[in-house]
Amino acid sequence: MKLRQKPEDFIVEEIPSKELKSSGKFAVYKLSKVNMTTFAAEKVLARHCNVKFNKIGFAGLKDTHARTTQYFSVETNKPECGTFKEQNVISQIVGFFDEKIRTGDLAGNKFIITVRELSEKDVKIAKKNLSFVKAGVPNYFDSQRFGSLKGVKGFIAKDILLNDYESAVKKAITPIYRKQKSQIKIINKFLLAHWRKWNLCLTEIEKYGLEKTAQGTIISFLSEHPQDFKTAFQKLFKGIREIFFSAYQSYIWNECVRQVIKNATQKNIGIPYEAGILTFPQSNVNLIGKEFPLLAASMQTTEENMKIIQNILKKENMALDKFKTDEHVLVPRLRKIFVVPENLFVEFEDDERNEGKKKAIVSFNLPKGSYATIVLKGLFEE
Numbered sequence: 001m002k003l004r005q006k007p008e009d010f011i012v013e014e015i016p017s018k019e020l021k022s023s024g025k026f027a028v029y030k031l032s033k034v035n036m037t038t039f040a041a042e043k044v045l046a047r048h049c050n051v052k053f054n055k056i057g058f059a060g061l062k063d064t065h066a067r068t069t070q071y072f073s074v075e076t077n078k079p080e081c082g083t084f085k086e087q088n089v090i091s092q093i094v095g096f097f098d099e100k101i102r103t104g105d106l107a108g109n110k111f112i113i114t115v116r117e118l119s120e121k122d123v124k125i126a127k128k129n130l131s132f133v134k135a136g137v138p139n140y141f142d143s144q145r146f147g148s149l150k151g152v153k154g155f156i157a158k159d160i161l162l163n164d165y166e167s168a169v170k171k172a173i174t175p176i177y178r179k180q181k182s183q184i185k186i187i188n189k190f191l192l193a194h195w196r197k198w199n200l201c202l203t204e205i206e207k208y209g210l211e212k213t214a215q216g217t218i219i220s221f222l223s224e225h226p227q228d229f230k231t232a233f234q235k236l237f238k239g240i241r242e243i244f245f246s247a248y249q250s251y252i253w254n255e256c257v258r259q260v261i262k263n264a265t266q267k268n269i270g271i272p273y274e275a276g277i278l279t280f281p282q283s284n285v286n287l288i289g290k291e292f293p294l295l296a297a298s299m300q301t302t303e304e305n306m307k308i309i310q311n312i313l314k315k316e317n318m319a320l321d322k323f324k325t326d327e328h329v330l331v332p333r334l335r336k337i338f339v340v341p342e343n344l345f346v347e348f349e350d351d352e353r354n355e356g357k358k359k360a361i362v363s364f365n366l367p368k369g370s371y372a373t374i375v376l377k378g379l380f381e382e
Contacts, residue, residue, distance in 0.1 A: 002354070007066055009066075012068045022095065028096055114359055114361050116357070117351060119357065125379075156248075173214055261337075345363050
């Protein structure tokens with residue numbers, strides 16, 4: 001089974017949550033991009049409209065290796081500025097809002113995903129699992145949520161919650177992984193080998209002209225303030241720091257829900273993902289409509305839920321009161337344990353890119369915050 005053999009194999013389009021207006025303070029653009037991060041698209045839009053990033057809003061991050069369509073708002077007196085076409089991105093004005101688009105300002109997402117290189121066995125598994133998936137799948141956060149784990153061991157936010165800022169900074173600016181740019185990999189290896197020798201590290205960064213990178217900014221600061229790792233951490237882009245905390249909070253939620261599912265069924269399977277193992281039931285479970293809270297120091301929940309939370313925190317060598325930090329506000333919002341994909345349809349065809357194999361074209365809608373790849377795991381894993 002293969003995903004994303006080409007960008008068109010993974011198509012995502014946001015479903016707006018609000019009606020567009022014919023006029024307003026914020027121009028709204030429908031932006032289609034391919035092989036580009038949401039932050040990179042924001043940068044292009046900011047350049048065309050000649051505005052700072054704080055004048056731009058979007059509802060959420062979208063996959064890089066995909067063809068995605070999402071909505072951006074820009075506070076501008078020249079709404080035509082955001083209509084443009086470049087190699088990997090097309091933007092057009094579609095209306096106006098009175099307020100800036102903020103994280104979560106969408107109803108959901110439409111997906112059309114092509115899954116390739118399927119064997120006959122894969123097709124049989126998908127057909128067998130289809131009725132279960134239509135009834136609902138665990139609403140886990142999937143690997144895309146945990147990009148900050150790439151090339152490091154452990155969660156950066158956990159270090160912060162334990163007041164170990166040095167470890168957090170070290171992980172944030174020295175990840176090393178297989179597909180990393182060679183120049184960045186060289187720098188990161190040098191930083192690891194010469195950690196705390198800040199002037200030497202800064203000289204190496206300057207040699208490669210990387211003074212304006214996250215590594216350069218932080219190492220430059222540490223060369224003048226060698227022990228101030230807390231302020232060094234705060235030199236990271238705010239959006240990146242928020243991702244660190246969201247990742248750890250999401251991981252704890254996944255672990256708690258794994259236990260909920262294990263308690264509710266005797267037959268299940270474990271499927272690996274970036275942060276560990278996800279548990280999927282192999283029979284119908286009565287969890288549709290039920291919710292579990294994301295962890296926060298201020299949370300209140302049932303005795304049964306709290307018992308599960310305390311067990312997971314014990315395994316993490318953590319305590320609930322540690323989840324209160326001035327670095328980030330962790331909100332104990334409720335999240336559905338299961339999600340039901342709407343308008344789910346699966347069509348099997350011969351795979352023109354992989355001789356002798358089949359492909360599945362899977363289309364469905366999900367509410368905001370739910371992961372399409374979890375639906376695919378439910379379909380194709382046994």
